[in-house]
Amino acid sequence: MEKGCLDRGQTLIVDLDGVVWIGRKPIEENVIALRSLISRGYRVLFLTNNSTRSRTQYVRMLRDLGIIVGIDSVITSGYLAASWLYEQKGASEVYIVGEEGLIEEAVLAHHRVLTGEEAVRSTAVLVGLDRNLTYQKLRAAARALLNGSLFIATNTDHVIPVEDGLDPGAGAIIAALEATTGRKPDFVAGKPNPWIIDLVEKRLGIPRQNLVIIGDRVDTDMKLAMDTGVRGILVLTGLTGEDVISKAIGLERLSVTGITIMRTLKDLVDRC
Numbered sequence: 001m002e003k004g005c006l007d008r009g010q011t012l013i014v015d016l017d018g019v020v021w022i023g024r025k026p027i028e029e030n031v032i033a034l035r036s037l038i039s040r041g042y043r044v045l046f047l048t049n050n051s052t053r054s055r056t057q058y059v060r061m062l063r064d065l066g067i068i069v070g071i072d073s074v075i076t077s078g079y080l081a082a083s084w085l086y087e088q089k090g091a092s093e094v095y096i097v098g099e100e101g102l103i104e105e106a107v108l109a110h111h112r113v114l115t116g117e118e119a120v121r122s123t124a125v126l127v128g129l130d131r132n133l134t135y136q137k138l139r140a141a142a143r144a145l146l147n148g149s150l151f152i153a154t155n156t157d158h159v160i161p162v163e164d165g166l167d168p169g170a171g172a173i174i175a176a177l178e179a180t181t182g183r184k185p186d187f188v189a190g191k192p193n194p195w196i197i198d199l200v201e202k203r204l205g206i207p208r209q210n211l212v213i214i215g216d217r218v219d220t221d222m223k224l225a226m227d228t229g230v231r232g233i234l235v236l237t238g239l240t241g242e243d244v245i246s247k248a249i250g251l252e253r254l255s256v257t258g259i260t261i262m263r264t265l266k267d268l269v270d271r272c
């Protein structure tokens with residue numbers, strides 16, 4: 001294998017925020033590269049810690065960019081959280097701090113979504129990014145957690161990159177609940193939980209040696225790659241810029257861990 005190139009039959013697990021788009025703005029070079037890789041026969045899965053949209057909504061957004069994949073090729077942290085709860089407890093009553101995408105995935109996984117007043121009798125509280133967060137929601141979730149509900153986080157990313165800077169992520173909301181209840185999440189469903197790779201192997205029948213993880217974050221995307229022995233490609237189109245790499249992380253350290261750094265996914269297409 002040439003350095004940075006892909007083997008035939010490899011499946012790419014591609015992050016969305018910071019790779020396909022930033023906020024609502026597509027990252028053109030990466031989008032063109034992904035279309036090219038799909039047309040060359042590579043299987044591309046999308047894996048995002050962003051639970052605000054459902055898998056169906058992401059399929060539509062990707063289709064609008066000319067990236068044609070089915071719902072089985074999209075994995076969100078909302079889907080992961082709802083799936084994990086179903087595996088552990090079966091169909092459950094849940095209280096959700098999160099947006100439409102998380103609610104939709106919970107319902108698709110056969111859970112019943114409770115309202116604020118009912119939260120206290122929930123089996124689990126699912127917490128993801130909620131841009132309509134209110135004190136009432138935090139209060140209902142905290143009461144449920146203090147009453148012993150399972151604390152399931154979609155992810156703990158403290159910030160998310162948007163067009164004009166950084167916004168608070170799900171991790172900021174989880175931190176508020178941790179401060180209120182003195183509890184830590186019982187399960188964090190999204191990246192970098194190595195459980196995701198087990199799930200991909202089991203549900204999609206793709207062995208991990210055939211996977212490549214592509215993302216813009218060291219603490220989630222590349223940590224998942226390093227912890228599971230999957231090859232990782234860090235692209236510098238999102239949260240991690242070249243300045244961060246050279247100052248804080250060090251190119252040497254990443255290269256010894258089997259991570260390849262590319263400015264954009266065009267580099268990957270050009271090398272293959």
Ligand SMILES: [Mg+2]
Pocket residue numbers: 015016017018019215216217238
């Ligand atoms: Mg990202």
